[in-house]
Amino acid sequence: GNSVTQMEGPVTLSEEAFLTINCTYTATGYPSLFWYVQYPGEGLQLLLKATKADDKGSNKGFEATYRKETTSFHLEKGSVQVSDSAVYFCALSDPQEGANSKLTFGKGITLSVRP
């Protein structure tokens, strides 16, 4: 079945540091890939997505590129802020299961940014 693997956390960075959060996936077809962010006490917010190989999703300074050859969708940001402190989830959906099919999530990683 489909699965998502995220790097182990937590991650602690200083403000303005460069961020990379690794995500790899296993899927039988050509999934759509997503990054969601969860701030303390809140639900999940869609951060960015990519639906086909070599697509780059971007939002709020975050970027991720759909790499089919390495089955990866790593999240990057050039300069993190304290307000980026949250839990980040990588997820996939399988278009073969239909439009807006179930999301399969990784375990999530907690990012803490110190001033």
Add this chain to the structure above:
Amino acid sequence: DAGVTQSPTHLIKTRGQQVTLRCSPKSGHDTVSWYQQALGQGPQFIFQYYEEEERQRGNFPDRFSGHQFPNYSSELNVNALLLGDSALYLCASSWGPVNEQYFGPGTRLTVT
């Protein structure tokens, strides 16, 4: 434009009881999905409703059931609660061809 709303925010139940959680989708959305998020874990898919029918289901027992109403809102019912059902229950809504799910703030269920 209201986003996805869920009620109640928090709930405490006793083992063996039954619970109903409610979700109103984002305006214009017709599909509702439910997820269970245990502490420190990623959300796990429970089921999805479209046109008032269950369209997809995850690996959850029959104690978990749901319903979608003509106005697209949805309920999640859990019978015979177990301690292990304690979690954050998230509702997500989406629309047709746009492959994006928008999440509500969740209902925190505690089973004692």
